[in-house]
Amino acid sequence: MVENTNGGGNTGLAFIVGAVVVVLAIVAYFVVARGGMDGDTKDVNVDVNLPSVEAPAVPGTN
16 A cells, blocks of 8 residues: 655644744844834933831840
8 A cells, every 4th residue: 555655734834833933033133133223222210219127126135
């Protein structure tokens, strides 16, 4: 008997993997190259003032 070895069952999987590779390439372009956007930097100045907190006294050491 002759076996069917044309490999046609994996074409759908190959199409899906190819589409995923293309989408990841597009996302990588926008992440790495910033999509051609300006490289303007923003001046972010964060001032955090927190009250000082002391640990409670350990009982029995007075």
